[in-house]
Amino acid sequence: MSKITIIGSGPSGVHFALSLLKKGHLVEMIDVGYSGAPPVNPEDSFNELKENLEDPVKYFLGENFEAVVGTDSASVYEFPPHKQYIFKNPEDYDVELHGFEPHLSFARGGLAEAWTGGSYSFNDNDLEDFPFGYSDIEPFYNEISDRIGLIGVEDDLSRFFPYHKNLLPPLDLDENSQLLFNVYEKKKDKLNKNLGMYLGRSRIATLSKDHGSRKKCDYSGRCQWGCPSDSLYVPTITLNECLGHKNFKYIPGILIKHFNYDSNNRITAIIGFDVVKKVEKVFKVDTLALAAGTLASSRIFLESFLKNEGKIVKLPGLMDNRQILAPFINLKMIGKQFNPDSYQYHQLAVGIDTEDPKNYIHGQITTLKTGMMQPPFQSMPLDFKTGIYLGRYLHSSLGVVNINFSDSRRDDNYLTLSQNKEGSTKLIINYNPPVGEDKTIKFSLKKIGKFFGKLGAVVPMFQVQLRPMGASVHYSGTIPMSESGDSLTVSPNCRSNDFSNLYIVDGSTFPFLPSKNITFSLMANAARIAEVEF
Numbered sequence: 001m002s003k004i005t006i007i008g009s010g011p012s013g014v015h016f017a018l019s020l021l022k023k024g025h026l027v028e029m030i031d032v033g034y035s036g037a038p039p040v041n042p043e044d045s046f047n048e049l050k051e052n053l054e055d056p057v058k059y060f061l062g063e064n065f066e067a068v069v070g071t072d073s074a075s076v077y078e079f080p081p082h083k084q085y086i087f088k089n090p091e092d093y094d095v096e097l098h099g100f101e102p103h104l105s106f107a108r109g110g111l112a113e114a115w116t117g118g119s120y121s122f123n124d125n126d127l128e129d130f131p132f133g134y135s136d137i138e139p140f141y142n143e144i145s146d147r148i149g150l151i152g153v154e155d156d157l158s159r160f161f162p163y164h165k166n167l168l169p170p171l172d173l174d175e176n177s178q179l180l181f182n183v184y185e186k187k188k189d190k191l192n193k194n195l196g197m198y199l200g201r202s203r204i205a206t207l208s209k210d211h212g213s214r215k216k217c218d219y220s221g222r223c224q225w226g227c228p229s230d231s232l233y234v235p236t237i238t239l240n241e242c243l244g245h246k247n248f249k250y251i252p253g254i255l256i257k258h259f260n261y262d263s264n265n266r267i268t269a270i271i272g273f274d275v276v277k278k279v280e281k282v283f284k285v286d287t288l289a290l291a292a293g294t295l296a297s298s299r300i301f302l303e304s305f306l307k308n309e310g311k312i313v314k315l316p317g318l319m320d321n322r323q324i325l326a327p328f329i330n331l332k333m334i335g336k337q338f339n340p341d342s343y344q345y346h347q348l349a350v351g352i353d354t355e356d357p358k359n360y361i362h363g364q365i366t367t368l369k370t371g372m373m374q375p376p377f378q379s380m381p382l383d384f385k386t387g388i389y390l391g392r393y394l395h396s397s398l399g400v401v402n403i404n405f406s407d408s409r410r411d412d413n414y415l416t417l418s419q420n421k422e423g424s425t426k427l428i429i430n431y432n433p434p435v436g437e438d439k440t441i442k443f444s445l446k447k448i449g450k451f452f453g454k455l456g457a458v459v460p461m462f463q464v465q466l467r468p469m470g471a472s473v474h475y476s477g478t479i480p481m482s483e484s485g486d487s488l489t490v491s492p493n494c495r496s497n498d499f500s501n502l503y504i505v506d507g508s509t510f511p512f513l514p515s516k517n518i519t520f521s522l523m524a525n526a527a528r529i530a531e532v533e534f
C-alpha cells in the first residue's frame, strides 16, 4: 500500500491524517513535535491550584517571572510559563521580518495547543474567491464539529456564520456576559437597525456534554493554563486518536528542510534534521502533504526550489487578520465579586455589517475572570496602590473585544528566502497593511463604542490596542487554490500545480481570509481534501 507522508501535527495535519486513516490509508506524520508537561493537580480549580501547589508563583508567573509582561504587547491572555514550549523555535530557524510579527509553532499539536477555541463556519460571501461554496464544505464542518466538540446556538450571528449540524448546547454565561446579553436582547431591534451590529454566542470548541473519554467543562477556570479534563479541544486529542490506528506512524524530533524531486517534478524524498541528535535524516516519499502551518510549509516549498534548481522564488499573497483589542467596563458590574469558577475565554461574539458582506467585521468578547489583570491595569496612569485598589474594584466589570478584519491577497505581501555565502538561508516575511485600513479601524471603533455604550459599558478609547500584523496567527494565502493551473498555486482540491504528488493542506492555500477565526475551516478543508482526493 502506498503511504501518505504528512509534515506537521497541528489542526490541519491531524484532521487530514484522521480522515485518511478512517478510509484505510497508510499514514506517516513527521513533526518537530516539542511537547509540554501533563497538567498539574488535574482535579483542582484555579483557586485550589493557588492553595495546593507547592510553588504556585513559579507555576503561574514562572521561575524568572517571565509571565509578567510589558505593556506594549500584553493582552489579557499572555502565555503561561509551562506553555512556552508551544512557541519554541529550533536553533538556526532564521526569519527576517518586515511589518509582520508572527508566532511559529514546532509543538506537538501546533499553535492550537494555545488557542481559545473560536470556531466559525465560513459562509458563501466568505467563500466567494474559493473554488467551492458553503454547501461543498458543510459536510466537513459537520464532521469536524462532531470530532472536536463544538458549542453553538442558532441566534443573531447565524446570519454571519451558518448554523450547522453537531453543535453542542451552550455553557452557562458568566455574570458580566449575561448582563450584556440581557440588555442586547431588549434593545436589539434598534441596535441591528441603527448600527448594523449583532450579538450572540461565540462558537467554541469546548464540551458542554461528555464526549468519549473527554469530560464536559466543570468551570474550573483553568483554560489559559491548559484544560486538565480535555474539555477545551486541542489537536493532540486528535493526534492521540490517530495513534490508536495501526496504519499510523508518528515521527517527532525532525525538522523538515526541503524535498527532492525528479525531472518529472515528482517528489522522491524529504530531507530533515534530527533536532536532538543533530544529524540529517532522509525519508522516501510516495505522496507528500505539507501541514506545517502557512509560514513553515511555504518555507519548505521555497527551500525545495532553491536546493533542487538554485532558484529563489517569491510567494505573494500573505494574509493575516488585523486585530484590535478594545477593553470595556460594564458599569453594572463595578464593585461586584468576580467568580473564579467560570469558563475563562470568550462566550459572546459581535458582528458588524459592512457594505460589502465579504468584509464583515468579527469580534469575540472576553470578560475578565481568572485571566491576568495586570495587562489592562499596567497601561493606566496609576501608582501601584491605586492600581491594586482599582483592580479589585473593577475586576469583575472588565472585558475586552477582540475585533478582526478580513484580509485579501496582495502582491506586496510575500514570503521569500535569502541565502548567505555559507549557504544558510533566512525566511523573509514582508507585509504592508491595506490602503484605507485607518478608515476601517475608525469605522469599527466608533460602532463598538456606541454599541457597548447602549449595553451599559464604557470603552476607554485611550486603552484600545492595535495589534501588530502577525498577532492574529491566521496566516494564509501564499500558495492559493486556483482553477488556473498556474505554477505556485494548487488545484481546487489543494494538489500542487508544480509537483504531482504534493498536497498542501493548511492555510497556505486559502485565496481570501475572512474576518472569522480560520482554524475550524483549516480542519474542515483538510478533511475535505482527504475525502475528495484519496
Ligand SMILES: Cc1cc2nc3c(=O)[nH]c(=O)nc-3n(C[C@H](O)[C@H](O)[C@H](O)COP(=O)(O)OP(=O)(O)OC[C@H]3O[C@@H](n4cnc5c(N)ncnc54)[C@H](O)[C@@H]3O)c2cc1C
Pocket: 007, 008, 009, 010, 011, 012, 013, 030, 031, 032, 033, 034, 103, 104, 105, 106, 107, 108, 109, 110, 111, 112, 113, 114, 115, 116, 117, 118, 119, 254, 255, 256, 257, 291, 292, 293, 294, 296, 297, 300, 472, 473, 474, 475, 506, 507, 517, 518, 519, 520, 522
Ligand atoms: C494564543 C492563540 C489563540 C488562538 N486562538 C484561535 C481561535 O480562537 N480560533 C482560531 O480559529 N484560531 C486560533 N488560533 C490560531 C490557530 O492556532 C492556528 O490557526 C492553527 O494552529 C494553524 O494550524 P496548522 O495546523 O495549519 O499549523 P500549526 O498549528 O502552526 O502547526 C504546525 C505543525 O507543523 C510542525 N512543523 C512546522 N514546521 C515544521 C518542519 N519544518 N518540519 C517538521 N514539522 C514542522 C509543527 O511542529 C506543528 O506540529 C490561535 C493561536 C494562538 C497562538
Ligand code: SF4
Pocket: 206, 216, 217, 218, 219, 220, 221, 222, 223, 224, 226, 227, 228, 229, 230, 231, 232, 342, 343, 344
Ligand atoms: S474548559 Fe476551562 S473552565 Fe472548562 S474545565 Fe477546562 S479549564 Fe476548566
